[in-house]
Amino acid sequence: MQKFKVQSIILISIAFILGFSEFIIVGILEDLSAAFSVEMSTVGYLVTMFALIYAFSTPVITTLIGPRRLQNVLLLLMGIFTIGNLATALAPNYVILASSRIVVAIVSGAAISVAMAFGTHLAPREKRAWLIAWLYSGFSVASVFGVPLGTWLSAQFGWRSAFYFITFLSLMILFLIKVSLPADFRQPSSGSNRLKAQLAIFKHRQIQLSVLITMFSLAGVYVVYTYLRPIFSTELRINTSWITIAFIVYGFMSLLSNQFSGKIAEQRGLITMPKIYVFQAGLLLLLPLLLNIRVLGLIDIMLLGLTMYLINSPIQLFVLGIAEKEFPQSLVLASSLNSIFANFGCQF
Incomplete structure (x- = not known):
């Protein structure tokens, strides 16, 4: 049980750092506008762009995962996420800034989907709802505490410090993923026509x-x-x-x-x-x-x-229940559906 608690904290930390990186832009719009001499509305497009790329890239990446070891997949995704945030911190111009945010958006949805799959796998059935709720709460905590913290860091030490801080936390989480999450967990193989087998869930x-x-x-x-x-x-x-x-x-x-x-x-x-x-x-x-x-x-x-x-x-556990019984090869894709379509809903 102690091991499960540690693993749960790591998974919730992943949700927090993903949310922190996504939401921090809202708190430093004025700083970015001044730093790169661009209109506030132009910087604001970073928020919309992030959500759309997140929504479109997530199902593509999750269907490519297949039977690979999910610890390795999560390490790769979070490694790219870390590099993307470091690139944001070092961005010399707005084009590089926007490009780095695209990189972060591409992997963020898939990363939380894999974390959700780990949560479903690791949690006893009576603890699943609790852990799923806390994974979603990681994003809320990022909004309530992360954004004000990032805004304060930006005001005190410059906007780049917020992304250096995110990079540092991401490196710590990478280490914890490696030493604490099971290395042999993977989705069942979906056969030769992997893409068709996974998309059958729709x-x-x-x-x-x-x-x-x-x-x-x-x-x-x-x-x-x-x-x-x-x-x-x-x-x-x-x-x-x-x-x-x-x-x-x-x-x-x-x-x-x-x-x-x-x-x-x-x-x-x-x-x-x-x-x-x-x-x-x-x-x-x-x-x-x-x-x-x-x-x-x-x-x-x-x-x-x-x-x-x-x-x-409720909807996440319902979808995962269907996936476990009828589409086990689509477990990570099923874990991503709520995030994908929530982001589409946000754009309406």
Whole structure:
């Protein structure tokens, strides 16, 4: 059990560092704009570009993994991730910066998918929902704590220091992956036509519905999330000095959302979600009416944050359950579906 706890911390750390690297750009947009003399909107494209490349590259890489040892695959992906962040830290111009972010985006989705596969393999059945919830929470922790930390490092020591710090943490995680995760874990072989065998999972009706649920679930909430800053400042007329606090509170609500997601998965799973979606739809319908009442508007937004990720663990465990029984050769690809279609949903 002690070994499982250590392995769980390593897997959660992978999620954290991947989220830290992805989200930090939001906190240092102004610094990058000034450093490379480009428009803020141009730097902002890095965020959209990252999400799209993440979504498109992940299924390609996961289908190429096949029966290879997943520890070696994860070491390779995290090694490229580390080099990509070091290249970002050293970038002499905006083109190199953007190119390094593309490299990081290409491997990030596959890396968390392999980590999810490890989590499913290592966790006792009664601990799966807990570990999956914490893997998703790693991204929330990166948003709540990582981005403010990176922003502080950027303000104190320059924006490059944030990526040097990410590189240092990544090197530590690489070492821990090598010494702590099982070296012989791999997917079953899918035969000669490997690609066709892995993609067969998309023929399953419940898999098709699952990815649509994930995509439209995030698309609905991200309509609000994308415009949180103008909602806080213009609609709710929150003082500028309090907006950061509002974002931190929202981040904690998203962290709680992932934790409650695990609790839902442990109990009734997807059966509970229709009631939650009815509640979420009510919050979205009420929001325009409550924006004129600051306190009620804030409560509505924070409750939306609380419902934001409740689907994660139930849908992830549902998809992985289907993959284990019917498509074991597609385990890593199945682990990636939630992340892939969540990113597509975010772009709507």
